[in-house]
Amino acid sequence: MDPQQHARAAELTRDPYPLYARARGAKGLTYVPEFGAWLVARDADVREVLRRPDVFSSANAVRGSARPSPAALAVLADGEGFSSRGGVVVTSDGLAHQRLRAPIVRGLGPARVAAALPFAVECAEALVDAFADKGRVELMEAYAMRLPGQVVGHVLGLDPADVPLVVRAGHRTEALLFRPLGEEEQLAAVHDMVAVKRLLDGYVCDRYAAPRDDLTSELVTSLATADDAEEGEPGLLTLAQRTELVAHLNNFLLAGHLTTTALIGTAFLHLLSNPDQWRMVCEEPERMIPAAIEETARFDTALQAFRRVTTRPATLAGTELPAGAELLVAFGAAGRDDARYPRPDVFDITRPAAARHVAFGLGAHACPGALLAREQMRLTLELFTRRFPGLRIAADAPEVTMRPSLIHRAPEALHLTW
Numbered sequence: 019m020d021p022q023q024h025a026r027a028a029e030l031t032r033d034p035y036p037l038y039a040r041a042r043g044a045k046g047l048t049y050v051p052e053f054g055a056w057l058v059a060r061d062a063d064v065r066e067v068l069r070r071p072d073v074f075s076s077a078n079a080v081r082g083s084a085r086p087s088p089a090a091l092a093v094l095a096d097g098e099g100f101s102s103r104g105g106v107v108v109t110s111d112g113l114a115h116q117r118l119r120a121p122i123v124r125g126l127g128p129a130r131v132a133a134a135l136p137f138a139v140e141c142a143e144a145l146v147d148a149f150a151d152k153g154r155v156e157l158m159e160a161y162a163m164r165l166p167g168q169v170v171g172h173v174l175g176l177d178p179a180d181v182p183l184v185v186r187a188g189h190r191t192e193a194l195l196f197r198p199l200g201e202e203e204q205l206a207a208v209h210d211m212v213a214v215k216r217l218l219d220g221y222v223c224d225r226y227a228a229p230r231d232d233l234t235s236e237l238v239t240s241l242a243t244a245d246d247a248e249e250g251e252p253g254l255l256t257l258a259q260r261t262e263l264v265a266h267l268n269n270f271l272l273a274g275h276l277t278t279t280a281l282i283g284t285a286f287l288h289l290l291s292n293p294d295q296w297r298m299v300c301e302e303p304e305r306m307i308p309a310a311i312e313e314t315a316r317f318d319t320a321l322q323a324f325r326r327v328t329t330r331p332a333t334l335a336g337t338e339l340p341a342g343a344e345l346l347v348a349f350g351a352a353g354r355d356d357a358r359y360p361r362p363d364v365f366d367i368t369r370p371a372a373a374r375h376v377a378f379g380l381g382a383h384a385c386p387g388a389l390l391a392r393e394q395m396r397l398t399l400e401l402f403t404r405r406f407p408g409l410r411i412a413a414d415a416p417e418v419t420m421r422p423s424l425i426h427r428a429p430e431a432l433h434l435t436w
């Protein structure tokens with residue numbers, strides 16, 4: 019993508035809703051050159067694509083739009099063996115996908131999520147205690163970018179001391195793949211990426227040798243089967259297995275913390291931009307917190323869009339697509355479809371049944387972390403409504419801008435006071 023296209027794509031991603039509206043109103047699908055893809059924006063079309071993974075493959079689901087510089091690629095190549103060549107759940111199809119997905123679904127079931135909650139509450143309280151007496155806070159940095167990494171790290175069994183590197187590398191990975199960074203930033207990103215992959219390789223080897231009661235052990239023991247291990251030295255994982263497991267863990271971490279960080283940000287942005295709705299949540303938390311979470315996910319979801327590619331010629335919304343056609347499947351656009359939601363551009367936590375949105379996907383790739391994400395949102399809103407019922411956007415705060423990202427849509431910063 020050339021710099022001008024990047025700039026135009028960044029503009030579209032900061033506020034994609036006008037583009038979505040045009041695409042929903044147009045006949046057939048709309049091709050968007052800045053994204054190099056056909057935009058799927060109507061709720062019914064999004065659902066159709068997600069229900070037909072045999073025709074709409076996930077192979078390109080998270081294809082980036084920026085090409086790293088030769089020097090950055092050289093650093094990544096140096097981390098060879100721990101590069102992202104291994105298959106990951108979100109970009110695989112069919113049986114390979116089921117094999118990668120099954121242990122994640124088991125590992126994020128209600129029992130494991132419930133077991134992680136006391137730790138999550140403790141972390142959330144500690145983060146809030148650190149700024150509670152200051153009278154104001156920049157929420158993204160002080161809270162939203164911290165809690166989800168701590169929680170997903172805990173579920174995987176990571177040492178808490180390793181979490182800050184993992185979180186920073188996650189943000190830098192996204193930036194490297196989707197934004198035109200300067201050379202210095204690119205090098206900082208790839209050094210972090212290689213460091214995280216080495217770190218995760220240590221966990222993989224350690225848990226293979228001595229499994230514990232954590233999700234890393236579960237992923238390692240279920241994916242590295244005895245049959246595979248016979249190809250290498252007895253008792254040791256092969257390089258191919260390590261590569262796959264490292265990529266798998268890395269993908270899991272990226273999917274687990276960046277998304278939840280983003281949704282915490284948009285939830286506070288929209289609730290506090292509508293103070294009457296914040297009041298409703300404070301007055302009736304039990305009923306209104308779940309409603310606020312679902313309405314935020316419908317109205318301004320974190321994961322706005324992922325890609326698909328056709329495996330054979332197909333027709334969607336009357337548009338004929340050849341094999342190999344790229345689609346941008348916009349979960350965020352489906353949430354604003356007036357064929358499904360009355361007054362879709364209004365944020366309204368009293369609307370009925372917002373829970374039927376597709377913000378957590380649908381079908382074969384539907385989000386296995388939705389429960390963990392919702393629980394973190396719930397405990398966060400419970401904590402903030404209890405501790406800061408007078409919470410509001412600081413009067414002297416700069417105008418809120420959104421990050422130029424379709425996969426982790428969030429405010430760049432959110433200055434709050436109480």
Ligand code: HEM
Nearest residue numbers: 107108273274277278281321324377378379383385387391
């Ligand atoms: C607000 C938070 C979240 C949102 C909005 C979200 C959204 C989504 C969506 C829309 C998909 C489907 C992608 C597709 O169809 O290609 C997905 C997949 C996935 N999510 Fe989430 N997610 C969130 C949190 C989490 C968390 C907390 C975890 C893990 C701890 C997680 C792990 C995953 C994984 C592993 C996949 C890939 C599943 C597959 O390909 O089979 N997500 N997520």
